[in-house]
Each structure stands twice: as C-alpha cells, then as structure tokens.
Amino acid sequence: MVVQYVEPTHPIVGAAHTVRKALTEVADVNPLFMSPTAQAEALRELVAAECQLVELRARVMAAAPKIADQSGKNDTAAWLAHETHIGPREAKAQKRLAEALDAWPAVAAGMRAGVVNREQAEIITRALNALPEDTAAELIPRAEAHLVDEASRWNPNQLRVLARQVLDVIDPDGTEAREAKKLAAEERSAFQKTRLNFAKKHDGTTKITIVVPDLTATRLAHLLHAFTSPRHDPADKQALADAAGDEAGERVWWKLPNNKKLGHAFCELLENIDPNSMPQHGTTGTELIVTIPLADLRRDLAAATVLGPNGVERITANEARRLACEAGIIPAVLGGQGHVLDLGRTSRLATKAQKKALILIRATCSEEGCDVPAAMTEVHHLNAWSQGGKTDLKDLVLLCKPGHRRIHSPDYTNERLPDGTIRFYRRT
Structure with a gap:
C-alpha cells in the first residue's frame, strides 16, 4: 500500500479560498432589496474587510522576494503585474505599501483590525519616514501609535494635517526647538534654490x-x-x-x-527705483542709456536704442520720450555724425558721464572679438596718466576684466585697430 503525501494547505491560502468562496456565494444577490440598516452595516464591514485583505496581501508580498527570483522578474511588483494583469504602477504602489507596513508594525496592526485603510496607511507611513533624523528614539513608536489611533476618527485629508504636526502633539516641550531648526533648514534650502532666469521670447517680451x-x-x-x-x-x-x-x-x-x-x-x-540708492557696478550702476538721433526724435515712427547690462534693445521714439522722464534713465541725443552731445566733461579720472559716453560709442568690450556688454567693463587709459596721458574720450577704452588684466600684462603687446578695437599679441 502506497501512502501519497499531500502538503497541507497553508492557513493564509485557505483564508483566501474561503473569502473567494464566500464572495462567490453572494455574487448573484441583489443588494437593492436590503434594508438601509443592512446596507450600511454591509458597507462598513466590506471596507473593514478590504483593509484586512490589503494588509494581508502586503504581508505576503513583503515575505515573498523569492517569487521574483524563481520567475526571472526584477521584483515582486513585476511578478504581480505579470501574473495578475494589474498595471505596473499599481503593482509598484502595492510593493511600496508592503515595505512600509513591514517597517511600521502598528500601522499594519491597524489595518488588520480594519480601522486603518490603505490611503491612511500610506499617509501615516510617509509621515513617519519623514521624521527628522535626530528624533528621539522613544518618540517614534509614540508617533506611530498616535496616528493609528487618530485614523479611526479622521479622514485622509484631516489625517494628513495631523501627521505633519505629530511631534508637536506627542512632545509639546520640544516644539520651539524643532520649529527653529526647521526654519533654519528651510532658509538654507531657500538660499540654495534662489535663482532668476531671463528668456527672450523674440516677440517684444522676456x-x-x-x-x-x-x-x-x-x-x-x-x-x-x-x-x-x-x-x-x-x-x-x-x-x-x-x-x-x-x-x-x-x-x-x-x-x-x-x-x-x-x-x-x-x-x-x-x-x-532711485538709481542713486543702488550699488554701482561696472560703469553705469543701475542706469539705462536711451539713445536716439536728434532728427529721428522729431518723427513719430522713429526708433531708439536702449543700452543695458545685457546688450542692445530697440524701442519706439514715444517710449524713449516717456523713459526720458523716469529716474535712472539717461537720454542721450546724438548729433548728425552720431557724436554724443554734452554728456560730461573730462577730468583727472574718467567721470561717470565719460563712462556713459564710452558705452554709447561701443556697446561691448573693446578687445577684438569680445562681446562682453559694455556695462560690465572697466575704463582703461590707452596712455597712462602717470606717463602724461590725458583723460580724453579718444584715449579711453572699455575692457572686460580679463582684457584689462591682459593689457597691463608684460606678456602681451597690443595695437588699436582703425575701428577702435584692441588686438593683443603674446610676446615671444
């Protein structure tokens, strides 16, 4: 007589079969004929049962990494998506929940009791995982127990608010210190994230x-x-x-x-903004120079040029007239040959007026091939003052910082080209 060994059914597998059998038995039962009291009780029980089923499934997933190895899948989520035809996103969400419940046993116990639903469990576990690293060890289980208890009274939106304040509830004495530390961290983060970008849309706007x-x-x-x-x-x-x-x-x-x-x-x-209250930079501080030929200024359809730190812009004559009345806007009217009229007089050092005039003469650095905006350059005497040079516009040029260092370096010679640019040569 041969005795065949039959592996006993695991209790969890048996429970799953029992649940499915029970649901099959009521598959054709129409709830329309239930009393309101019975319908309400059924809904409450089904929600609680669903919580228990979700927790049980998560418990099995957390304990079953070998399933993926045996089937050649990357993980249990990939195996579950393939075997049950649920979406990959949902399978990954179930895997994350399984890992979270495995790490937070009180939350899992709440789901087994039917008092914590899946959405609440995800909120609680995210909040617990986000606790500061220096949170006292004895506060962590208290925080978990408190949120599980609150889940029986509040919906997910309300629970989400409570979860952000859980440490203030269970440890009110440390609230001020935590708040100060949190604010300091936020300020450091804000400083690191601070930025500003300009993007021209080429339709007259930036x-x-x-x-x-x-x-x-x-x-x-x-x-x-x-x-x-x-x-x-x-x-x-x-x-x-x-x-x-x-x-x-x-x-x-x-x-x-x-x-x-x-x-x-x-x-x-x-x-x-009053430009006089602003720090100076480059050559002109915060002032904009608007230029327009005198003859064009008298025409309604004329165009003007604005010289700023980022280059040259074109605007209408009407806009130029308006800007000429504003603080920090320097109107510069050009003569018939394009010469700058009455911006200032020369002195021992280059005046602000001369710097502005140099910008009008050339909108970029004077080094050959350099396109650094003139507003970000420095004034240089072609003939040094100490050697008898004069501070006249014809003897002044604007150079970017590297160019200015280069023109004073003994490693280079230079010449001024007919168009006013400076060409450098390395000494051999």
Whole structure:
C-alpha cells in the first residue's frame, strides 16, 4: 500500500479560498432589496474587510522576494503585474505599501483590525519616514501609535494635517526647538534654490523665471500692492487703454486679471527705483542709456536704442520720450555724425558721464572679438596718466576684466585697430 503525501494547505491560502468562496456565494444577490440598516452595516464591514485583505496581501508580498527570483522578474511588483494583469504602477504602489507596513508594525496592526485603510496607511507611513533624523528614539513608536489611533476618527485629508504636526502633539516641550531648526533648514534650502532666469521670447517680451525665499516674495508682494491698490493711478493708463481699444484707461486697468495687474505693477516698480540708492557696478550702476538721433526724435515712427547690462534693445521714439522722464534713465541725443552731445566733461579720472559716453560709442568690450556688454567693463587709459596721458574720450577704452588684466600684462603687446578695437599679441 502506497501512502501519497499531500502538503497541507497553508492557513493564509485557505483564508483566501474561503473569502473567494464566500464572495462567490453572494455574487448573484441583489443588494437593492436590503434594508438601509443592512446596507450600511454591509458597507462598513466590506471596507473593514478590504483593509484586512490589503494588509494581508502586503504581508505576503513583503515575505515573498523569492517569487521574483524563481520567475526571472526584477521584483515582486513585476511578478504581480505579470501574473495578475494589474498595471505596473499599481503593482509598484502595492510593493511600496508592503515595505512600509513591514517597517511600521502598528500601522499594519491597524489595518488588520480594519480601522486603518490603505490611503491612511500610506499617509501615516510617509509621515513617519519623514521624521527628522535626530528624533528621539522613544518618540517614534509614540508617533506611530498616535496616528493609528487618530485614523479611526479622521479622514485622509484631516489625517494628513495631523501627521505633519505629530511631534508637536506627542512632545509639546520640544516644539520651539524643532520649529527653529526647521526654519533654519528651510532658509538654507531657500538660499540654495534662489535663482532668476531671463528668456527672450523674440516677440517684444522676456519671460522671467524666479525662485526666491518666502520672505523676499512677501516683500515683493507688499511693494507691488502699492501699484495695484485701488487708490493707485497706473503710469501706463493710456497705453493700457490703447492696447484694449478703450478710451477710459482706468476702466481697462481694473478689468485686468490680477496676474496682469501684478505684471504691470512690477514694471512700474522697476521704473520707480532711485538709481542713486543702488550699488554701482561696472560703469553705469543701475542706469539705462536711451539713445536716439536728434532728427529721428522729431518723427513719430522713429526708433531708439536702449543700452543695458545685457546688450542692445530697440524701442519706439514715444517710449524713449516717456523713459526720458523716469529716474535712472539717461537720454542721450546724438548729433548728425552720431557724436554724443554734452554728456560730461573730462577730468583727472574718467567721470561717470565719460563712462556713459564710452558705452554709447561701443556697446561691448573693446578687445577684438569680445562681446562682453559694455556695462560690465572697466575704463582703461590707452596712455597712462602717470606717463602724461590725458583723460580724453579718444584715449579711453572699455575692457572686460580679463582684457584689462591682459593689457597691463608684460606678456602681451597690443595695437588699436582703425575701428577702435584692441588686438593683443603674446610676446615671444
């Protein structure tokens, strides 16, 4: 007589079969004829049962890494997606939940009890994983138990708020120290993330992308509020009216969406900054020079040139007339031969007026082939003052820092070309 060994069914497999059998038995039962009380009880029980099933599945996944090895899959998520035809994203989410519940047993116990659902479990485990590294060891299990207890009373959105404040609840004495440390970390992070980029769209506009600390953004918002206040008269009221085809500029202004009002307010803010209060850099500090030939200034359709730190821009004569009235805008009218008229007198050292005149003569560094904007250059005497040179425009040039160092270096000689540029030669 041959006795055949039959491997006993594992309790978890048996439970899974029992659940499926029980569900099969009610597959054709119509809940329409249930009383409201029975429907409510069924829904509560089914949600609790679902929590238990999700936890059990996660428990099995956490304990079954060999499944993937035996089938040649990368991990249990890949195996589950292949075998059950669920999506890869959902399979990976289930794997993450399995790993989280394996690390946080109290959360898993809450799901087994049917009082913590999957969404709540994900919120709690994310919050626990995000606790500061220096959190006292005895506080961690207390935080976990507290959030599991709160899950029985609050929905996921409310629980998410509570999870962010869990340490303040279980350890109120350390709240101030944690807050100070958190703020210091945020300030350091904000400093590292601060940046500003200009991107020309080549349609007359430039997109400015800026990331700044919260405090800086708050200060900017307060400054812009002065220009968006109901009591403020926009400087470009008529321009806004013209653009909208409306004679009443004030009506157009208040019809604008808030983001557009803020955009125009930002433009006004820049135009109202006093350049005398700003630090100097390069040659001109924060001033813009607007140039236009005298004859063109009298024509309605003439164009003007703006010389700034990033190069040359073209604007209409009307805009040039408006800018000439603003602080920090230097109007420069050119004579018939393009010569600069009355910007300043010479002195022992190059004056600000002479520096501005040099920028008008040449918009970039004077070194041959160098395109560094003139506003970022330094003034150089071609004939040194100490050797009898004069501070006349014809004897001054603008050079970028490397070029300025090169012209004073004994390793190089130079010559001034007919177009005014400087060509360097390395000594042999």
